[in-house]
Amino acid sequence: MQTKFKAAIVINAIEPVFFTAKHLFQCSILVQEQTPLAEFAVANFSCQKLIYFKAQAACEEPLTFAEILAKTNLGEQLVAQQIKYLVVPHRSSIFIEQWAKKRGIELMVTPWSTQKRLEDKIYFDNLLKKYRLASPPTVNLAGRDLEKVNHKSYVVQKSGSYGLFGTKFMSASDLSAFRKKHLRQVSSYLVREYLPGVPIGVTIFLDKAGNYFYAGLRRQCFLNKNGFPSIFSGIQWLPANFFGSKTLSSISTQLEHLTKLLQKENFYGVANVDILISQEKALVLECNPRLSSATPHIFAGLSLATNPNPWQFFLDTFWDKQQLTISDRRLPVSDFTGSLLDIDLAATGSLKQILPVGVYSFKNGRVKFVGQRMKIFFNHPDYFLLFHELRQISALKRGATLCTILSNFPVFDLESGELNQAGKEIWSYFREMFLANKNNNKLNL
The missing domain is CATH 3.30.470.20 (ATP-grasp fold, B domain)
Structure with missing residues (x-):
């Protein structure tokens, strides 16, 4: 059988939600069967572009990409469809690379060794200094820099941490106490002045x-x-x-x-x-x-x-296709002011219903479900997409992402970065609609 598509991407990772036929000329969409996301995929992509995978056992919470590889038959589906390339949506890992190698699948992602090296806070900060890029001043906790500390606040990051995980904000006195407590490990932390x-x-x-x-x-x-x-x-x-x-x-x-x-x-x-x-x-x-x-x-x-x-x-x-030479130093000129909003749980929450993934409108302070077809999405400035991976009524852990909003309009104040009125109302609406636990419906800004 001749391969129709050279690559595949999992819609559970949100990246392909706005894809059209042009995007999918040489690519197929992977989606977990019998889920709200599968219903959304059917409404927006031809059946020839869809490949379904199923979990080996019932899962209450959304699966990470690594868990999708480990706990579903996605690998078998890729092999059966003779798809050679798989897009990795976020971080890779040794497990992901070994999983792909075992099945003869090429990963479309920066190699894990390079990812890990550049994500290392201390390694990357040293690169910035080596090539003289501008960055916040650093403090050497292992040396005598602490005696000169007179800045109000500091950012302390574990060298191998990811995102805000492993990041702490401290006063000068807190930093001194931190150094005493972690004296043997201070060389594994990057400390910068908070600006x-x-x-x-x-x-x-x-x-x-x-x-x-x-x-x-x-x-x-x-x-x-x-x-x-x-x-x-x-x-x-x-x-x-x-x-x-x-x-x-x-x-x-x-x-x-x-x-x-x-x-x-x-x-x-x-x-x-x-x-x-x-x-x-x-x-x-x-x-x-x-x-x-x-x-x-x-x-x-x-x-x-x-x-x-x-x-x-x-x-x-x-x-490895040869591309036209591009060395474009320009920043794009665009007036688009859409947003992405993650609605996370402040406490353990119980779902009371699952809303459809799809297009909603926000007009005159009211949220309304429009439908699942994305074709006219960008033609309406008051439309937004509700995206989630929920599949059954269950309890969710604290810190879990309930859903994600992708909008054609600002939901944050451009100057402050805080939720604007539209953002607050949308945030509250979906908490109220999804959750049975009222403790999760308070917006603490």
Whole structure:
């Protein structure tokens, strides 16, 4: 049997929710059978593009990508369909690489060894210093730097931590106590001065030949606790004129230097870079070498990247296809101000119902289900997509993501990064509709 599709991507990971026939010319969609996501997939993709997989045992909570590989028959389905390439939606791992090797499947992701190296906070900070990129001042807890500490607040990160996991915010006195308590392990922590500013993300697409381009700027939004970021709540796309020319010049300079750094590190794939804008200056924080929550909007083709087809560039990167030479230092010019909002659980919650994955509208303060077809989604400025992986009425653990909102309009205040009125109302609506536990329906900002 001749292979129809060269690659496959799991819709459970949200990246392909806005895909059209153009995206799926050489790619199929993987979805778990008998789930709300499967209903959404049937409504939006032809049956020839869909491949169903099933869990080996009943699972109450959504599966991670690694769990999908381990606990479903997805591997057998890929082999049966003669699909050679599988898109890894977020982080890879030794397990994922071994799983793929055993089945003769090529992973479309930056190799785990490279991911792990660049994600290491201390390693990456040393790279920034080596190549003279701007970043927040650091404190050496293993040396005598602590005697000079006079800054108000500090960010302490475990070298191998991921996202906000392993990140702590401390006063100078707390930092001194932390050093005494963890004296033997201080060399495994990166300590930086905490600076006020606007946290943003930028995506760099880079192939093996060194071709590259950038996606647009988005504000990273958090729920705060005691004045510091506590929980990642989503992203807010920023219009091209949000920052002044001086700030944009600083961002462009740092991105150009960072791209050269990644090329010297033999990186290829998608790198999501965290940057802090402080006093009109761009300071590089860290690099997340994988697809991210910004990917669905970027792949949708909303002029959020200087390359008109970032998805095809991504595919060709891992298919080793020769591409037209691209060295595009420009930031995209876009007025799109849509958002992505993760609605997480503050406490253990019980579901009272499961709403359909699909298109909803928000108009005059009211949420209304429109349908599951995505065809006209971007033609309506008041539409948003409700995405979730829930499959049965059950209890969910504290910190679990209940659902994700992808909107055509801002749900965060562009200046502060806090939920705006629309965001608060949508947040409260879906908590109320999904959850039986009223303790989870309080918005603590």
